[in-house]
Amino acid sequence: MAESMLDYGRRILSEQPFSASMGTQLDAWSEDLAELSLEVRPDHLQQHGFVHGGVIAYLADNALAFAGGSRLGDAVTMEFKINYIKPARGNLLVARARVISAGKSQAVCLCEVFVEDETEVTLCAAAQGTIWKIG
Amino acid sequence: MAESMLDYGRRILSEQPFSASMGTQLDAWSEDLAELSLEVRPDHLQQHGFVHGGVIAYLADNALAFAGGSRLGDAVTMEFKINYIKPARGNLLVARARVISAGKSQAVCLCEVFVEDETEVTLCAAAQGTIWKIG
Amino acid sequence: MAESMLDYGRRILSEQPFSASMGTQLDAWSEDLAELSLEVRPDHLQQHGFVHGGVIAYLADNALAFAGGSRLGDAVTMEFKINYIKPARGNLLVARARVISAGKSQAVCLCEVFVEDETEVTLCAAAQGTIWKIG
Amino acid sequence: MAESMLDYGRRILSEQPFSASMGTQLDAWSEDLAELSLEVRPDHLQQHGFVHGGVIAYLADNALAFAGGSRLGDAVTMEFKINYIKPARGNLLVARARVISAGKSQAVCLCEVFVEDETEVTLCAAAQGTIWKIG
Numbered sequence: 425m426a427e428s429m430l431d432y433g434r435r436i437l438s439e440q441p442f443s444a445s446m447g448t449q450l451d452a453w454s455e456d457l458a459e460l461s462l463e464v465r466p467d468h469l470q471q472h473g474f475v476h477g478g479v480i481a482y483l484a485d486n487a488l489a490f491a492g493g494s495r496l497g498d499a500v501t502m503e504f505k506i507n508y509i510k511p512a513r514g515n516l517l518v519a520r521a522r523v524i525s526a527g528k529s530q531a532v533c534l535c536e537v538f539v540e541d542e543t544e545v546t547l548c549a550a551a552q553g554t555i556w557k558i559g
Numbered sequence: 560m561a562e563s564m565l566d567y568g569r570r571i572l573s574e575q576p577f578s579a580s581m582g583t584q585l586d587a588w589s590e591d592l593a594e595l596s597l598e599v600r601p602d603h604l605q606q607h608g609f610v611h612g613g614v615i616a617y618l619a620d621n622a623l624a625f626a627g628g629s630r631l632g633d634a635v636t637m638e639f640k641i642n643y644i645k646p647a648r649g650n651l652l653v654a655r656a657r658v659i660s661a662g663k664s665q666a667v668c669l670c671e672v673f674v675e676d677e678t679e680v681t682l683c684a685a686a687q688g689t690i691w692k693i694g
Numbered sequence: 695m696a697e698s699m700l701d702y703g704r705r706i707l708s709e710q711p712f713s714a715s716m717g718t719q720l721d722a723w724s725e726d727l728a729e730l731s732l733e734v735r736p737d738h739l740q741q742h743g744f745v746h747g748g749v750i751a752y753l754a755d756n757a758l759a760f761a762g763g764s765r766l767g768d769a770v771t772m773e774f775k776i777n778y779i780k781p782a783r784g785n786l787l788v789a790r791a792r793v794i795s796a797g798k799s800q801a802v803c804l805c806e807v808f809v810e811d812e813t814e815v816t817l818c819a820a821a822q823g824t825i826w827k828i829g
Numbered sequence: 830m831a832e833s834m835l836d837y838g839r840r841i842l843s844e845q846p847f848s849a850s851m852g853t854q855l856d857a858w859s860e861d862l863a864e865l866s867l868e869v870r871p872d873h874l875q876q877h878g879f880v881h882g883g884v885i886a887y888l889a890d891n892a893l894a895f896a897g898g899s900r901l902g903d904a905v906t907m908e909f910k911i912n913y914i915k916p917a918r919g920n921l922l923v924a925r926a927r928v929i930s931a932g933k934s935q936a937v938c939l940c941e942v943f944v945e946d947e948t949e950v951t952l953c954a955a956a957q958g959t960i961w962k963i964g
Binding site: 706709710711712713714715716736737738739740741746747748749751752753755756759770771772773774775776777778 | 841844845846847848849850851871872873874875876881882883884886887888890891894905906907908909910911912913
Binding site for chain 1: 571574575576577578579580581601602603604605606611612613614616617618620621624635636637638639640641642643
């Protein structure tokens with residue numbers, strides 16, 4: 425049986441040792457869209473008890489690359505920009521990215537990062553970047 | 560004896576569980592300048608054997624915040640932009656950030672990230688961002 | 695009779711000599727949203743016959759500031775990032791911006807810039823930035 | 830006699846109708862570096878009497894493209910990010926850009942924009958972007 429797009433994406437993600445070490449999951453992956461999430465662990469935090477900005481930037485970067493890769497195939501983030509919006513306190517970090525334009529060699533993508541706890545979902549960051557086809 | 564600025568910075572860094580888990584070191588910290596580094600480990604890589612972009616973005620973000628914090632005191636990254644320049648393969652990742660402008664509540668900072676192996680130093684990313692005073 | 699929000703916005707825009715010289719119109723302005731447009735003139739072009747990137751960046755910057763200003767009052771663009779997506783050839787340039795998060799002193803906004811001719815509407819740029827309350 | 834690089838650059842600039850209308854000058858252009866300037870006119874201002882951010886973004890964008898073009902040949906700005914640092918009041922706006930990395934098809938460049946009056950030079954913005962070879 426053919427591997428589904430989602431299974432293929434999960435296999436790629438599992439081949440990223442850093443993503444495996446972070447506990448990142450690929451929740452959804454289809455044309456133009458990607459959703460990644462990770463359960464927040466104590467070692468993801470900074471000195472004030474919030475999720476470290478670097479964890480948020482990592483998840484946004486990776487979600488942007490998966491979104492762009494849904495159109496380009498094997499691809500990497502070429503550049504991105506992120507605005508941190510609210511301090512991230514919660515159990516689950518979710519990054520949803522989408523393609524707003526794709527050509528043959530590059531795609532421009534947006535990403536929103538949310539943090540969830542038992543009762544609330546909070547937008548904690550927004551990113552925009554360029555994904556670049558390789559190979 | 561008074562705690563030096565560098566010792567104070569190292570204490571802050573050690574209070575970031577994510578930075579401790581990444582193995583990040585504060586090599587230098589003085590007015591307008593910060594240098595952070597980390598020894599590249601297998602769990603820092605992505606699927607092609609290079610340092611994961613998220614690791615590079617994390618180190619740049621943190622170096623920008625330390626640089627800005629040298630002028631602002633307790634501070635966080637409000638937003639930043641990063642360009643990945645070369646695939647990062649090597650043993651050591653080094654981020655050098657500097658303030659280009661600081662006011663009372665915010666600073667604009669630049670950062671270059673280098674990867675080093677036994678024989679070469681390669682510029683692998685450049686970032687620019689805004690650091691925001693808190694408290 | 696009280697001045698409407700749109701009339702107030704048009705008055706502010708008319709007080710920007712650069713916007714007056716560019717021929718910029720405020721088409722819509724309401725909470726979280728702003729639309730600016732300008733008729734493309736020969737003096738807006740670059741050497742290949744497309745609308746100059748600087749014109750597109752100007753319109754995006756201004757639309758971001760109006761969107762943010764709908765929540766913050768008197769406000770300026772603190773920083774933004776723009777991706778050029780397609781060469782802009784057409785008669786009308788339209789920038790639509792919206793707030794994705796607003797606090798007391800700053801707002802994060804997104805903007806899409808479209809170029810229109812007789813038959814087509816093309817997304818030519820996307821921007822993300824921080825708007826800052828002044829005064 | 831062969832056209833110098835600076836003369837060639839000035840010819841390109843003169844072929845940009847928008848740059849001609851803005852009064853932009855190419856002061857210097859050599860490998861990795863470009864300096865553009867414009868005399869501030871009343872129609873370059875915004876409602877508070879400062880140079881409009883769109884004028885600053887335009888000049889930065891163009892300087893980034895000239896810097897990148899010094900390595901790539903015919904090239905356009907693919908994306909950039911700008912931080913406004915100080916309100917720009919003065920007679921002359923100067924943008925100095927430099928290449929920090931150039932490959933075959935793209936270059937990453939930085940730019941600082943200064944405003945000058947009779948007695949002072951003030952850094953009013955900093956930009957970072959990607960320049961893309963065309964043709």
